[in-house]
Amino acid sequence: AQSVTQLDSQVPVFEEAPVELRCNYSSSVSVYLFWYVQYPNQGLQLLLKYLSGSTLVKGINGFEAEFNKSQTSFHLRKPSVHISDTAEYFCAVSPLSSGSARQLTFGSGTQLTVLP
Amino acid sequence: EAGVAQSPRYKIIEKRQSVAFWCNPISGHATLYWYQQILGQGPKLLIQFQNNGVVDDSQLPKDRFSAERLKGVDSTLKIQPAKLEDSAVYLCASSLKLLQYSNYGYTFGSGTRLTVV
Numbered sequence: 001a002q003s004v005t006q007l008d009s010q011v012p013v014f015e016e017a018p019v020e021l022r023c024n025y026s027s028s029v030s031v032y033l034f035w036y037v038q039y040p041n042q043g044l045q046l047l048l049k050y051l052s053g054s055t056l057v058k059g060i061n062g063f064e065a066e067f068n069k070s071q072t073s074f075h076l077r078k079p080s081v082h083i084s085d086t087a088e089y090f091c092a093v094s095p096l097s098s099g100s101a102r103q104l105t106f107g108s109g110t111q112l113t114v115l116p
Numbered sequence: 117e118a119g120v121a122q123s124p125r126y127k128i129i130e131k132r133q134s135v136a137f138w139c140n141p142i143s144g145h146a147t148l149y150w151y152q153q154i155l156g157q158g159p160k161l162l163i164q165f166q167n168n169g170v171v172d173d174s175q176l177p178k179d180r181f182s183a184e185r186l187k188g189v190d191s192t193l194k195i196q197p198a199k200l201e202d203s204a205v206y207l208c209a210s211s212l213k214l215l216q217y218s219n220y221g222y223t224f225g226s227g228t229r230l231t232v233v
Contacts, residue, residue, distance in 0.1 A: 004158070043120075043207060043224040044159070090158050103149070103172065104222070106158030 002027040002093050004107035012113045013081055021076040021110045023091030031093040033074040034104065035065055038088045047089075050074065061085070086114045118142065120225035122208050128231045134196035137228045141189070141210030145223075147171075150183055150193050151207040153227070159207055165191060198232045205229050 007022040025031065032051050036044040048059025055067040065076045074091060091107040121140040129135050141148050146167050151159035162181065164171040168188040176183065180199070185191040195202055205227040 041226075041229075043226040044209075045224075046222070092158075103161050103164060104159075106160070108156070108158050 002029075002031060002095060002105040004091050004093055004105055006091055006107035006110050008110050009108065010111045010113070012115055014115050015083055016080045018079050019077065019081050019085075019112065021089050021091075021112065023074045023076065023107060025072050025074065025091070025093050027072075027093060027095065030096045032096065033065075033067060034092040034094070035059065035063070035074070035076050036090045036092060036106075037061075038090065038109075040087075044090065047076070081112070081114045083114050083116065085112060087112060120208055120210055120223050122206075122225035122228055124228055125226065126229050126231075128233060129198055131200055131232050132197040134194065135198055135230060136192055136194045137206050137208075137230075139191045139193070139208030139225060141191075141208070142223055145210035145212055146188070147211045148185055148191050149209040149211075150191070151209065151224075153205040153207055155204070162193070162206075195230075198230075200232050203230055203232045 003026045005024045013019045034049045035047040037047050038044050047063050048057050048065055050057045050067045058064045063076055063078050065074055067074050088109045088111050090109050092104045094104050120142055123138050127135055148165045150162045152162050153159040162176045163173040163183045165185045168185050181195055183193045193206060207227045208225045209222060211222045
């Protein structure tokens, strides 16, 4: 079984400042890692994913994340945020599997609020 | 390509009533998922279908929830009778069976927001 911990439920930050949203996971098997964003009254949109290869992953909207296997972390970063980045961000994992069962286990989310 | 379609967008019912949600996945996606997202929490998987067969329904409260995907395309999730704690957003997602697609093939619909009063 897998579990995901997002350490901060709310992160306020001023516009153009850098931000880091923290994510730690626990799993007995190797996993894929994801960050999703959810704008109000909308579905989840994939920001970025780590499947294999380079541990620094770049996603959409200027976001990036770094996979740290020893610390079982996958923190999300952006060097300069915009008002439009205000949203809920979810970290998720999925077990490596050769089968069709690729379920996502989500963290509880971090509300990023960008202040003018 | 068209996304995952869900209806209705919003539903308000009284406790002990029944309700049904509909999902039409992306064409060609064999795998379909229903997630429950309670306010302030991350989505939780309720049930996963592969074509018209159930892969995992271990977290589905089977005494009141049911789901079907009869022809391996669209799916219906039903709650009967509803409880106050069922108030949540119900998200449908679909994915291709094979892994080697750049976006991991996992696409979510906009969800149905259920309020039980």
